[in-house]
Amino acid sequence: MAEQLITKLSVKGCNLSSVGRGVTAITNYDIAASLAYGNLPKLTYYYARAKYCEDVLASQNLLVLLNETVREKLCDLNLKFNNEIIAGISKLMLIEAVFGNQCKTCDGLGYAIEENQIEVCSRCSSTGINKLSQRKRAEIVGVSLSKWHRDYDKYIPEIYQSIQNLQRDVIKHVYYQVNGED
Numbered sequence: 254m255a256e257q258l259i260t261k262l263s264v265k266g267c268n269l270s271s272v273g274r275g276v277t278a279i280t281n282y283d284i285a286a287s288l289a290y291g292n293l294p295k296l297t298y299y300y301a302r303a304k305y306c307e308d309v310l311a312s313q314n315l316l317v318l319l320n321e322t323v324r325e326k327l328c329d330l331n332l333k334f335n336n337e338i339i340a341g342i343s344k345l346m347l348i349e350a351v352f353g354n355q356c357k358t359c360d361g362l363g364y365a366i367e368e369n370q371i372e373v374c375s376r377c378s379s380t381g382i383n384k385l386s387q388r389k390r391a392e393i394v395g396v397s398l399s400k401w402h403r404d405y406d407k408y409i410p411e412i413y414q415s416i417q418n419l420q421r422d423v424i425k426h427v428y429y430q431v432n433g434e435d
């Protein structure tokens with residue numbers, strides 16, 4: 254059951270409200286309802302509201318918290334980035350790591366139906382996610398491509414690590430709420 258739910262909460266299955274994209278037992282409404290219960294940390298709460306409930310205000314709150322998170326992570330790594338860069342990286346994090354960037358070829362499904370055959374999407378290797386180009390990432394952060402490559406790109410995986418467990422925390426929370434345990 255937990256495994257099943259994880260599949261349904263993956264970015265691929267994130268279009269839960271749309272009809273005809275496979276069977277989904279857990280809807281955005283269920284997620285929204287379950288978030289009202291329990292004591293989720295603010296970061297996890299806003300993450301889930303922003304990602305699954307199309308909550309614009311939550312996205313704004315999340316961005317503020319991501320700023321703090323990035324700042325703390327840079328401190329741990331002994332790095333000093335200026336405020337504009339921190340704001341840029343937080344924005345990149347929101348776009349790329351929270352919302353994800355849906356593959357346009359397969360609409361985030363990971364596969365395509367061609368002549369009644371289900372084909373694995375070759376563009377995104379069936380992940381459903383279209384990774385942003387380095388040029389686009391540099392643009393979002395607000396630096397030149399060469400500066401991006403030289404000073405920032407190498408730290409991104411470590412910075413992203415600070416929010417990696419949020420998805421898992423949301424899944425666990427919804428799972429327990431749906432099953433009436435806590």
Ligand SMILES: [Zn+2]
Pocket residue numbers: 356357358359360361362363364374375376377378379380381382
């Ligand atoms: Zn694709």
